[in-house]
Amino acid sequence: MFRIKLTQPADRSRLRLWSPTAMTSAYKMVKDEGIPVYRAAKLNGVPLTTLRDRVDNRISIDCVKSGPCPVLSLDEEAKLCEHLKDLASVGYGYTRAEVVNLASDYAVSLGKRKDDQPFTLNWFYNFIKRWPELNVVRPSSLSEQRAKCASEESVTKYFNELERILRKYDLFDKPHLIYNIDEKGINTEYKPPSVVSGKDCKAQVIMSERGKTVTIIGAGNAAGMQIPPYFVFPGVRMLDGLLEGKSPGADGIMTPSGWSNSVVFKDYLQNHFMKFCQGRSDDTILILYDGHRSHISVDLVEWAKQQNIVLFVLPTHTSHILQPMDIGCFGPLQLKYAQECSKFARTHHRVVTRYDVCSLACKAYSFALSPLNLQASFNKAGIYPFKNSSSMVELLKSKIKPSELYIVDDEVTASGDHKKSETAENNFFDKKGGDVHIKIMKKKRKNINSIVGGKALEGETVEKMKKYIDESNSKISSNDPKKKKTKTPKNKKNSATSFNLQINDKQKPGPSKQNIELSEKSDLSDSENESEIPDEDKCCQCHQYYVDKHSHGAIEFTHWAQCDNATCSHWVHLKYCSPVHVVRKNTVFYCNCCL
Structure with missing residues (x-):
């Protein structure tokens, strides 16, 4: 009888007791310095056979784990990795399933896989481990206008102009004179924060x-001082309860929509901002804000000039990367406001109303526009301490990357096609995703933001702005309103139904027939339309297209039918010019001419 010796299973923890760095070092010693394989393995503490397999090219040096080598080589995976990063940086990233499909197609094109042997998610997770520079993230949304306008050119021009203004008024070392003003909309409906609940229940928030929307106009300077909030409530009459629980200095106003406008913004600057801002002797104050139409007016520029204030408009659609309030203040304000609303609802056991918005928003405003946040926001925006254009372009490189997709049409070659490399047609990744790099924009339309965007409102810029406004006003006054043209209903030869109704513009309450206009003008318009209609499309009995309005009711639903006689094919008004009222499907109909 034979005895079977039971062996202990291999201890997986003892496999591959060498590091990839040691294996690479030993490989280089053999290849570059000519040291024997046995000696290099002993010096670096790696297995002899493992090193010999890599020296003899039986296994790639890039393989750092036990088992078979990856299907794609290091260079091929590097190209795939670069393609994924490139597409994600411009806003067209791949999902995990799409990466697996892309890699499968890539392996098939290289002849390393068959169509019926695609990769799986296990390959994807191993691929991510081999390339730690890749990560699965949830992208943030970016509007197309921001992707187009946040370009290297606009950022460079903006910082060159800002540097000129700071040098002209000697503001490089005066952060208390550099302000940023922006609006933020809040609502009684908020995004609730994460809460702790049981695993078997679904947490809800009432x-x-x-x-x-209630608008908050906020401001602060580079030194870290905030201007008290200014609220714009929706409505007509200001109620005392709306400002209950406000922080010291906070104020508000009413507009029908709850949004700011040119009148509200000017009132804010004159009566609220000037009350709390620093440096009101002979110093020049610099105010940066976005180019919303409510912020640009000739009266506002003239007033700012009298008050020794320089208004500086940010480039169009770039506030998400250049405006301090959007960069580091309004995000925390939104989160803090949601937390305060959740805490208020839990404490008072009722929902948040418009009378609670002011007190809750003031707490969030004081927290978000703290001195530390304001100073960090101005620093990140490159305003104070000031950073030149080349430094900011380098810092914002990833955020202005999507603008490289859009090419203005006057920059395109004469043939109308963007230049490509000679191997673009043969490149697998260019065929899969290369077309996103060719998006030709039309020439920029001339508007007020193209004149004032990224510039200080002074000198030549103000003159151009006044000229544009005057030209726009003259065009509006000279152009007559366009008259709407009504089209005559076309005859459809299936089972055509004609609806002919003319209603008086000044209708009065009453029965439907009372407001029908049966004037000579309508008859003339019908007669003019009748002359344009061919005879074969008219009724063969009354020789008209429209039924006589005076002999029948005020509203006619005129039904047509075509004679089934092949030699006739005339059209007839049912009910009015024929005893037949309805023609059903698969029934034969003959007009009076053929009966």
């Missing part, structure tokens, strides 16, 4: 129905 909140009020979505109401109208």
Whole structure:
């Protein structure tokens, strides 16, 4: 009888007791310095056979784990990795499933896999481990206008102009004179924060129905001082309860929509901002804000000039990377406001109403526009301490990358095609995703933001702005309103139904027939339309297209039918010019001419 010797299973923890760095070092010693394989393995503490397999090219030096080598080589995976990073940086990233499909197609094109042997998610997770520079993230949304306008050219021009203004008014070392003003919309409906709940229940938050937006106008300087909030409530009459619980200095106003406008913004600057801002002797104050139409007016520029204030408009659609309030203040304000609303609802056991918005928003405003946040926001925006254009372009390189997709049409070659490399047609990744790099934009339309965007409102810029406004006003006054043209309904020869109704513009309450206009003007318009209609499309009995309005009711639903006689094919008004009222499907109909 034979005895079977039971062996202990291999201890997986003892496999591959060498590091990839040691294996690479030993490989280089053999290849570059000519040291024997046995000696290099002993010096670096790697297995002899493992090193010999890599020296003899039986296994790639890039393989750092036990088992078979990856299907794609290091260079091939590097190209795939670069393609994934490139597409993600411009806003067209791949999902995990799409990466697996892309890699499968790539392996098939290289002849390393068959169509019926695609990669799986296990390959994807191993691929991510081999390339730690890749990561699965949830991308943030970016509007197309921001992707187009946040370009290297606009950032460079903006910082060159800002440097000129700071040098002209000697503001490089005066952060208390550099302000940023922006608006933020909040609502009684908020995004609730994460809460702790049981695993077997679905947590919910009770909140009020979505109401109208309340706008907060906020401001602060580079030294870290905030201007008290200014609220714009929706409505007509200001109620005392709306500002209950406000922070010291906070104020508000009413507009029908709850949004700011040119009148509100000017009132804010004159009566609220000037009350709390620093440096009101003979110093020049610099105010940076976005180019919303409510911020640009000739009256506002003239007032700012009298008050020794320089208004500086940010480039169009670049506030997400250049405006300090958007960079580091309004994000925390939104989060803090949601937390305060959640805490208020839990404490008072009721929903947040418009009378609670002011007190809750003031707490969030004081927290978000703290001195530390304001100073960090101005620093990150490159305003104070000032950073030149080349430094900011380098810092914002990843955020202005999507603008490289868009090419203005006057920069395209004469043939109308963007230049490509000679191997673009043969490149697998160019065929899969290369077309996103060719998006030709039309020439920029001339508007007020193209004149004032990224510039200080002074000198030649103000003159151009006044000229543009005057030209726009003259065009509006000279152009007559366009008259709407009504089209005559076309005859459809299936089972055509004609609806002919003319209603008086000044209708009065009453029966439907009372407001029907049967004037000579309508008859003339019908007669003019009748002359344009061919005879074969008219009724063969009354020789008209429209039924006589005076002999029948005020509203006619005129039904047509075509004679089934092949030699006739005339059209007839049912009910009015024929005893037949309805023609059903698969029934034969003959007009009076053929009966």
